Amino acid sequence: MNELLNDATARALTYLDGLDSRSVAPSAEALAGLSELGGPWAEQGARVEDILAKLDRLGSPATMASAGPRYFGFVTGGSLPVALAANWLAGAWDQNAFSTTSSPLGAALETVSLDWLRQIFGFPKDAGGAFVTGATMANFTALAAARHAVLARAGWDVEQDGLFGAPPIMVLVGDEGHAAMLKAVRMLGLGEGRVRRLAVDDQGAILADALPAIDGPTILCLQAGNVNSGAFDPAQALIPPAQQAGAWVHVDGAFGIWAKAAPNRADLAVGYEGADSLAVDAHKWLNVPYDSGITLVREPSYLRAAMSISAAYLPEAGVREPYDYTPECSRRMRGTEIWAALASLGQSGLADLIETCCRHASMLAEGLTAAGFEVLNLVRLNQVMVSFGDDERTDQVIAGLQADGGAWCGGTHWHGKAAMRISFSSHATTDTDVDKTLAAILRIARSNTGL
Numbered sequence: 001m002n003e004l005l006n007d008a009t010a011r012a013l014t015y016l017d018g019l020d021s022r023s024v025a026p027s028a029e030a031l032a033g034l035s036e037l038g039g040p041w042a043e044q045g046a047r048v049e050d051i052l053a054k055l056d057r058l059g060s061p062a063t064m065a066s067a068g069p070r071y072f073g074f075v076t077g078g079s080l081p082v083a084l085a086a087n088w089l090a091g092a093w094d095q096n097a098f099s100t101t102s103s104p105l106g107a108a109l110e111t112v113s114l115d116w117l118r119q120i121f122g123f124p125k126d127a128g129g130a131f132v133t134g135a136t137m138a139n140f141t142a143l144a145a146a147r148h149a150v151l152a153r154a155g156w157d158v159e160q161d162g163l164f165g166a167p168p169i170m171v172l173v174g175d176e177g178h179a180a181m182l183k184a185v186r187m188l189g190l191g192e193g194r195v196r197r198l199a200v201d202d203q204g205a206i207l208a209d210a211l212p213a214i215d216g217p218t219i220l221c222l223q224a225g226n227v228n229s230g231a232f233d234p235a236q237a238l239i240p241p242a243q244q245a246g247a248w249v250h251v252d253g254a255f256g257i258w259a260k261a262a263p264n265r266a267d268l269a270v271g272y273e274g275a276d277s278l279a280v281d282a283h284k285w286l287n288v289p290y291d292s293g294i295t296l297v298r299e300p301s302y303l304r305a306a307m308s309i310s311a312a313y314l315p316e317a318g319v320r321e322p323y324d325y326t327p328e329c330s331r332r333m334r335g336t337e338i339w340a341a342l343a344s345l346g347q348s349g350l351a352d353l354i355e356t357c358c359r360h361a362s363m364l365a366e367g368l369t370a371a372g373f374e375v376l377n378l379v380r381l382n383q384v385m386v387s388f389g390d391d392e393r394t395d396q397v398i399a400g401l402q403a404d405g406g407a408w409c410g411g412t413h414w415h416g417k418a419a420m421r422i423s424f425s426s427h428a429t430t431d432t433d434v435d436k437t438l439a440a441i442l443r444i445a446r447s448n449t450g451l
């Protein structure tokens, strides 16, 4: 065991040391090498040290260097060193975070982390919380609580009687709501086709006057941080009237709601603390390893009603049983890395992490604009979208950058136009990395566009 784990540590350290100098995307040769992982399943197992060596030889070069400083695809956080170290320790502990009995430590780490998370996002001290795999499941978990609550108010017990014959629920989502939110709606049997889409502005935020008349069971889903533009739906304009009309207001804050932790960005997220539920990722902007998402629900009994496996939805006196709040029973101990990240950053460190990413986004956007390229969004958070002319050209620049390997950005579509999307979400990115990335993008774009 010792030799194997020391070997794994040495290999991991070599890998991490090489992140800055390697191509961000894996080479074609490295990807071709993955075929060696297959073949017939052997009758006799191989030596463990050989397996690890093979995994490193074939696997490490075939990874996307998303833990490094110049990966800007999707919205991808790096891993803080302390969060990665805590993750290794948690792997060794192999705890089942199902209950206070299966892992008193797991339950304690969740309880402490939840206190800090409620504080960051402005939720009440007794709000319910669940640690899940990511924002998709966090949306699912929160919306299960919402489904319970709005139907219970209409006299229907959805956990007992299901959705057959239940009063219909009106689900409201902005026209730019994330696909993962709609998937959560689908998984809960609420029907994506029945969702009523609300009109949005040019940044993708729901219009302040877009709320329809609300009558009967209703769930309003807001978004704090559009995956393309970083825009926030107007919480202050939408949450109070929706709640007064009896709606449940849920927020998909996968990455954007972390703006609350940074004093200079917190104005973007004002009002969201009034929501009934929140979904947020830790593997994005908190920079903990995959996979890690969090659900918060203002009134914990609704979350327990939707998720508990005990007959009564009441908590045992003073004890928070994790299994009462999550879709899963057996689970890995996600509270570990979240606790370690929050403890090591403290309030000022988290504010710095968020602020630095936003500053990097502005730096890059200014450089692109100064060079004559069109930045398509208002850069107020960490997301930048840029067009290099027509769609074909933009796609060529994206492909060129990915092949160049100096940085990695993906593509998206915005208002019918192809765009490169650049997301700043990692502690590992420095000002020098932003300069290098800008230089690489400009070099490739200029050779394509002649600008």
Ligand SMILES: Cc1ncc(COP(=O)(O)O)c(C=O)c1O
Pocket (backbone or CB within 6 Å): 074, 075, 133, 134, 135, 136, 137, 178, 180, 181, 223, 225, 226, 227, 252, 253, 254, 255, 281, 293
């Ligand atoms: C707004 C929003 N919601 C949900 C998701 C899905 O998150 P996850 O992949 O962690 O499930 C994302 C991912 O980028 C997102 O930006």
